[in-house]
Amino acid sequence: MLSHTAEYALRAALYLAEHGRGRLVQVGEIAEALDIPRNYLSKILHALTRQGVLRSTRGKSGGFQLARRPDGLYLVQVVGPFGSLGEKRHCLLGRAQCTDRAPCAAHARWKEVADRMAIFFRETTLAELVGGAVIAA
Amino acid sequence: MLSHTAEYALRAALYLAEHGRGRLVQVGEIAEALDIPRNYLSKILHALTRQGVLRSTRGKSGGFQLARRPDGLYLVQVVGPFGSLGEKRHCLLGRAQCTDRAPCAAHARWKEVADRMAIFFRETTLAELVGGAVIAA
DNA sequence: GCTAAATATCATATTATCATGATAAATACA
DNA sequence: TGTATTTATCATGATAATATGATATTTAGC
Numbered sequence: 001m002l003s004h005t006a007e008y009a010l011r012a013a014l015y016l017a018e019h020g021r022g023r024l025v026q027v028g029e030i031a032e033a034l035d036i037p038r039n040y041l042s043k044i045l046h047a048l049t050r051q052g053v054l055r056s057t058r059g060k061s062g063g064f065q066l067a068r069r070p071d072g073l074y075l076v077q078v079v080g081p082f083g084s085l086g087e088k089r090h091c092l093l094g095r096a097q098c099t100d101r102a103p104c105a106a107h108a109r110w111k112e113v114a115d116r117m118a119i120f121f122r123e124t125t126l127a128e129l130v131g132g133a134v135i136a137a
Numbered sequence: 138m139l140s141h142t143a144e145y146a147l148r149a150a151l152y153l154a155e156h157g158r159g160r161l162v163q164v165g166e167i168a169e170a171l172d173i174p175r176n177y178l179s180k181i182l183h184a185l186t187r188q189g190v191l192r193s194t195r196g197k198s199g200g201f202q203l204a205r206r207p208d209g210l211y212l213v214q215v216v217g218p219f220g221s222l223g224e225k226r227h228c229l230l231g232r233a234q235c236t237d238r239a240p241c242a243a244h245a246r247w248k249e250v251a252d253r254m255a256i257f258f259r260e261t262t263l264a265e266l267v268g269g270a271v272i273a274a
Numbered sequence: 275g276c277t278a279a280a281t282a283t284c285a286t287a288t289t290a291t292c293a294t295g296a297t298a299a300a301t302a303c304a
Numbered sequence: 305t306g307t308a309t310t311t312a313t314c315a316t317g318a319t320a321a322t323a324t325g326a327t328a329t330t331t332a333g334c
Contacts, residue, residue: 001221001251004292007231014230014242026310040293046312059301060309084138093151094144105151105266113257114138120250129242141322163280177323183282196331197279275334282329289322299312304305 006082008036009044013053013078017070017126024063044082051081071127075120085121143219145173146181150190150215154207154263161200181219188218208264212257222258 002010011034016025019033027045031038045064048054055067066073079085091098092110100107139147148171153162156170164182168175182201185191192204203210216222228235229243229251237244 001227001229002231004231007229011230024310028310037293039295042311043313049311056311057301058299058311060307061302062300062310064311090138092138092144093148094139094141105268109257109261109265113254116253117250120246124246128246131242161280165280174323176325179281180283186281193281194331195281195329197277198332199280199330201281277334278332280329280331282327284327285325287322287324290320292317292319294317295315297312297314299310301310302308304307 002079003083005044006079006085008034008041009048009082010075010078012036012041012045013048013066013073013126014129016054016064016066017073017130020065022065024057024061024065026063030064047081048078051077053077066126069127070130071125073126074122075124075126075129076122078126079121085118139216140220142181143216143222145171145178146185146219147212147215149173149178149182150185150203150210150263151266153191153201153203154210154267157202159202161194161198161202163200167201184218185215188214190214203263206264207267208262210263211259212261212263212266213259215263216258222255 012030015030015034019025027038027042030036030045031041034041045054046056049056049064052067053073054064056062056064076085084090091104092106092114093104095104098104098107100111149167152167152171156162164175164179167173167182168178171178182191183193186193186201189204190210191201193199193201213222221227228241229247230241232241235241235244237248
């Protein structure tokens with residue numbers, strides 16, 4: 001469903017929501033806890049920082065923290081910059097134009113399902129997932 | 138949502154459902170009508186044949202046709218062999234084990250959405266999409 | 275049998291995703 | 305001011321998805 005990259009981003013954000021309470025967390029800690037390649041995660045966290053999801057502090061005793069409280073961060077903000085979510089709902093048959101007025105063959109039926117998914121990512125916050133269950137692998 | 142490959146498979150199957158009534162259709166016709174790379178489509182149609190979705194006839198005046206009536210062919214049969222659908226519903230956070238009893242952080246909320254999607258592919262037939270709207274690009 | 279036309283298969287190229295490794299820049303602290 | 309630690313960035317490699325091109329195999333019809 002999500003690309004590896006988007007999945008890593010989500011898991012890292014959830015880790016920060018759960019274990020980061022106010023402190024700065026280093027890439028190394030997250031990478032080890034979640035078993036994600038360290039340098040790869042580094043770039044993902046950097047991207048999330050540019051997106052305004054995280055804040056980073058450089059230098060000794062630096063690290064990453066959430067830019068807002070977990071109940072103010074929506075999943076789409078975290079995974080959107082990677083996978084193909086967030087932008088537009090895209091047509092199941094890959095048409096550039098696919099609307100209620102100019103629908104593809106699958107439009108009416110697929111719309112229901114795709115909208116549900118879009119709403120999930122758009123309206124679910126990190127806070128709602130924290131505590132749902134264990135996060136680490 | 139779907140990989141290019143799975144999307145091509147679905148569009149080709151819909152084309153056969155709509156324009157293939159009983160006759161044998163050649164790869165070239167489908168490739169041209171749907172603007173899909175010909176040799177690439179050829180392999181996809183061959184895969185669908187192995188899956189039992191299509192029947193192929195070799196040699197002169199050969200081609201492809203649906204193996205069953207459109208109302209007996211479900212989307213999961215068409216796109217399952219490609220993308221990651223059909224097999225198992227997979228965990229949003231990528232855990233190998235993610236069940237109601239050993240859930241990941243997102244399980245409860247994601248399950249609803251993922252189940253909807255699975256049902257869409259499992260219970261929708263080609264016949265239900267034909268005539269929904271224009272198929273070709 | 276020969277030829278043309280079609281699927282089946284193999285080999286390779288291209289592109290995007292995923293990942294690793296090395297270096298630069300910034301910062302706390304002694 | 306120097307050093308250790310950390311993020312930021314650059315360069316490169318590995319793998320999978322996508323696509324192209326060439327050849328083999330099968331079959332209808334002459």
